[in-house]
Structure formats: structure tokens, C-alpha cells
Amino acid sequence: MKKPTQLTPAQAFDALYAFCAPALVRQTYLLCGRRELARESVERAFQLAWQRWPEVAVDRDPASWVRAAAHEYALSPWHRFRPRFRHPEPPPADAADRALLAVLLALPPSQRRTLLLYDGVGLDLPETAAETEASTPATAHRLLHARETLAASLPQLADPAALHERLAELASVERLRPARPATVRAGGEARARFWTRAAIAFTVTIIGATALTVRTAPTRYDPPVPSGRTVQGVPPEAAPGTLSKKQTALRKKLRSNPANGPQRLAPQPR
Structure with a gap:
């Protein structure tokens, strides 16, 4: 008796997609009323399922998992702000x-x-x-x-x-026809690579900014120097003026003395 052939993850995903996607696109159209949004919601749900395939593959009901993801995406309120969805569909x-x-x-x-x-x-x-x-x-x-x-x-x-x-x-x-399963898987892998690279770039940017801040940040606190202001009420410094006649005569007398001073300051020989 032959053992049943075990499917690869890609084959199991494609089987789930072929079983659920056509009906799910039509159901999602009734939920959101937009054909393009219905297709996009189902594709995003299956891309998310492919990214989390180890979790989805062992889920009790993988079809319910994907349907819930598609419905939540289709009912997201931010779609009303997208330019392509501002006008009603036929x-x-x-x-x-x-x-x-x-x-x-x-x-x-x-x-x-x-x-x-x-x-x-x-x-x-x-x-x-x-x-x-x-x-x-x-x-x-x-x-x-x-x-x-x-x-x-x-x-x-x-x-x-x-x-x-x-x-x-x-x-x-x-x-409403969904995209091919291989296209959905490739889109999910490309989206996962993009967000991985974006996360790495963001982390490197944060690390670089932190290193630059640590290197250039001051290591001590220097209090700010207060701005100067004029002090009032201080008398100006006195400057030396001209000598009087008496002071001039005294200066001449001191300079003419041999000891440069009065006699009482010069020692007398004995």
C-alpha cells in the first residue's frame, strides 16, 4: 500500500488558494461593494497566509483564517482615503x-x-x-x-x-477572477523582503543616530554666562593730577640729595 504523497508548502498553499479564492473574492465584494478592493483583500490575505504558513498550515480551519484576514482588510476604514476608492463603482x-x-x-x-x-x-x-x-x-x-x-x-x-x-x-x-497562486506567493515574498529591508535600514539609522549623539553630546554641564549690564552709582577712578609748587620743590630736593632722602635716613660714618 502506497503512502500518500506529502505536499510541499507551495503545493498545499496553491491547493488552499484554488479551493477558497474564487468564492472568497465574490463574498468580499458583497462585504465592501468594490471589485478591485475585493481582489486586493483576498490577495493580501493569502500573502499574509503564505508569510505565516507554518501557523496557517496547522490551523483547525485554514479557510476561516484566510477569510477573516480578507474581511478585516476589506473593512479597514483607511480605504476611504485612497484616491482610487473616492468614486463609486458601477x-x-x-x-x-x-x-x-x-x-x-x-x-x-x-x-x-x-x-x-x-x-x-x-x-x-x-x-x-x-x-x-x-x-x-x-x-x-x-x-x-x-x-x-x-x-x-x-x-x-x-x-x-x-x-x-x-x-x-x-x-x-x-x-471576479483572483490572481494566479504563484503570483500571490511571489508578491507575498517580495512584500516580506521589502519590510525586512526597511526594518534593517530603520534599525541601522537608529543605531547611527544614537552613536552620533553619544559621541557629540557634552559630558558636563556648563551653566550659561549671564549677559553683562551697566552698574550705576560707582565713582570713577581718580587719576593723578599735576603737582603743586610745594610738591615740585620737594621732589627736586629729594632728587638732589645724595642719599635720595632726608639726612636722618642716611647712615653717618663714625
């Missing part, structure tokens, strides 16, 4: 499809995602709560509110079975 051609998609996109993101997972994908309530990282009561509350809002605008979809069928039909209308 709606579906059918009027019923346009009405259903408009009601879906009018729901809060958390309710829209819960409704899509439960009534569209077919998950049960605990699985939906786990994938959306919410409690089961909170998930049930979101689902009920989403159904009430949808039924108020489209009464014919108040039945969960009819809603499930219409969501599947709306998703299948758009012919």
Missing part, C-alpha cells in the same frame, strides 16, 4: 441586485459581516461569533438587527432561506 446591471447591494452596504460593517457569514456563507452562530471575535449574544443581536433592516427595505427577503439564495445569486453575478 452598480450591478439588474435592479434587484442593485437594491440588495445598496441595502447591504448601508448596514454597519459589523452587522454586514455577521449577516454575510451566517446567511451567506452558512456558518452557525458560534462559528460566526468566533470569526468576528465577538460574543455569541452580541453576534445574535447584530444578526437580528441586520435582518430587520434588510426586511424593512426588501420584505421578500425576510425568509432566511430566500436571503441565502439571493446572496449566492448576487455573488455569482460578478465574474
Whole structure:
């Protein structure tokens, strides 16, 4: 009896991609309402899965792991600031499809995602709560509110079975094709290399800036010299003036004396 051939990581990834990506792109389109963003979200989710393949390969449900990553990326609020997503996309051609998609996109993101997972994908309530990282009561509350809002605008979809069928039909209308798995893997590897190099460059920059700071920073504290100011009230220094007649005569007398001084200061020989 032959042992089953063990798949390589690339083969296992390609098999998961071929199984999940086509349907996931259409589901994500119902979540965000943009075809290009749906493709991008699925590609980013699978690129992240390829970067973390040792973790994803042993996950209990790899398809759920990738779906959660794609939904979180598609619902990220920063997409509204991207220039390419500032203008609305052409709606579906059918009027019923346009009405259903408009009601879906009018729901809060958390309710829209819960409704899509439960009534569209077919998950049960605990699985939906786990994938959306919410409690089961909170998930049930979101689902009920989403159904009430949808039924108020489209009464014919108040039945969960009819809603499930219409969501599947709306998703299948758009012919959205994902990229090839090899292209997604190559893009994920290139993205990982880019961020690795960016992290290395940032670390080297920080180390260089720290070394320069340590080398050029002062090692002691020199208090600042206060600015000078004029001192008032100090008398000016007296300068020597001219000698009087009496002082001039005394100076001449002292200079003419042999001992340069009065006689009483010169020793007398005995």
C-alpha cells in the first residue's frame, strides 16, 4: 500500500488558494461593494497566509483564517482615503441586485459581516461569533438587527432561506477572477523582503543616530554666562593730577640729595 504523497508548502498553499479564492473574492465584494478592493483583500490575505504558513498550515480551519484576514482588510476604514476608492463603482446591471447591494452596504460593517457569514456563507452562530471575535449574544443581536433592516427595505427577503439564495445569486453575478497562486506567493515574498529591508535600514539609522549623539553630546554641564549690564552709582577712578609748587620743590630736593632722602635716613660714618 502506497503512502500518500506529502505536499510541499507551495503545493498545499496553491491547493488552499484554488479551493477558497474564487468564492472568497465574490463574498468580499458583497462585504465592501468594490471589485478591485475585493481582489486586493483576498490577495493580501493569502500573502499574509503564505508569510505565516507554518501557523496557517496547522490551523483547525485554514479557510476561516484566510477569510477573516480578507474581511478585516476589506473593512479597514483607511480605504476611504485612497484616491482610487473616492468614486463609486458601477452598480450591478439588474435592479434587484442593485437594491440588495445598496441595502447591504448601508448596514454597519459589523452587522454586514455577521449577516454575510451566517446567511451567506452558512456558518452557525458560534462559528460566526468566533470569526468576528465577538460574543455569541452580541453576534445574535447584530444578526437580528441586520435582518430587520434588510426586511424593512426588501420584505421578500425576510425568509432566511430566500436571503441565502439571493446572496449566492448576487455573488455569482460578478465574474471576479483572483490572481494566479504563484503570483500571490511571489508578491507575498517580495512584500516580506521589502519590510525586512526597511526594518534593517530603520534599525541601522537608529543605531547611527544614537552613536552620533553619544559621541557629540557634552559630558558636563556648563551653566550659561549671564549677559553683562551697566552698574550705576560707582565713582570713577581718580587719576593723578599735576603737582603743586610745594610738591615740585620737594621732589627736586629729594632728587638732589645724595642719599635720595632726608639726612636722618642716611647712615653717618663714625
